[in-house]
Amino acid sequence: DNSPPIVRQALQAYLNAVEKMGSGKGLRAVRLRRDARKAMGMAHKAVACWILPQWRISETIPAEIGLFDLVVIDEASQSDIWALPALLRGKQILVVGDSKQVSPSLFTAEKRVEDLIRRFLETQPHGADMAPGKSIYDLARVVFAGNSVMLKEHFRCVPAIIEFSNREFYQGDIRPLRIPRANERL
Numbered sequence: 001d002n003s004p005p006i007v008r009q010a011l012q013a014y015l016n017a018v019e020k021m022g023s024g025k026g027l028r029a030v031r032l033r034r035d036a037r038k039a040m041g042m043a044h045k046a047v048a049c050w051i052l053p054q055w056r057i058s059e060t061i062p063a064e065i066g067l068f069d070l071v072v073i074d075e076a077s078q079s080d081i082w083a084l085p086a087l088l089r090g091k092q093i094l095v096v097g098d099s100k101q102v103s104p105s106l107f108t109a110e111k112r113v114e115d116l117i118r119r120f121l122e123t124q125p126h127g128a129d130m131a132p133g134k135s136i137y138d139l140a141r142v143v144f145a146g147n148s149v150m151l152k153e154h155f156r157c158v159p160a161i162i163e164f165s166n167r168e169f170y171q172g173d174i175r176p177l178r179i180p181r182a183n184e185r186l
Contacts, residue, residue, distance in 0.1 A: 007045050010041070011046040013038075017033075017039060020032050036059075037059065054083050054085075055082075057085065058082075058085045061089060063085065065089065066090065068089055068090050071092075071093050072095075076097035077098050077099060077101040077135045077137035077138075078101060078103070079137070081130045083136045095136060097136070097140075098137070099137065099138075100165075103138065113133070126139060129143075153175050154176045158176065158178050158184055158185075163176075
């Protein structure tokens, strides 16, 4: 590792705090969260690629615009506006999603949603696309209209599983590439 000792020490302090925090509901959770956030001020420099849930990013990574060269939001069709703090930390962003997947669920009364939109989003560029119930993928489709690429190679499911969706929703454009193991064959 080429990181200076202070960065390696900060990374270890971060890892210690996160391990001790566990589910984050214990008596010391607030203090451990504060310790992790403080250590992350330097620790983020030690690792070339961080893979974190959105809530952990906002909780621990310094809130600095353009802190990372690239931020990737995977499953963006299932992420809502709460992913925005993660996106702001990237000089470049890559939004990966699928308009045919389920969007974030909305469990707020419509009157309340309309009030929140009017108060906070009405004057914002693309504010309507940041409203509750909309996904980061929906927002990216509008903001970056015409700049999307469809990924056609599919590695997650065996061909027999993806076949229905491929036929019904993707006009047969998906190429399933996963070879099923003997116990997965139909």
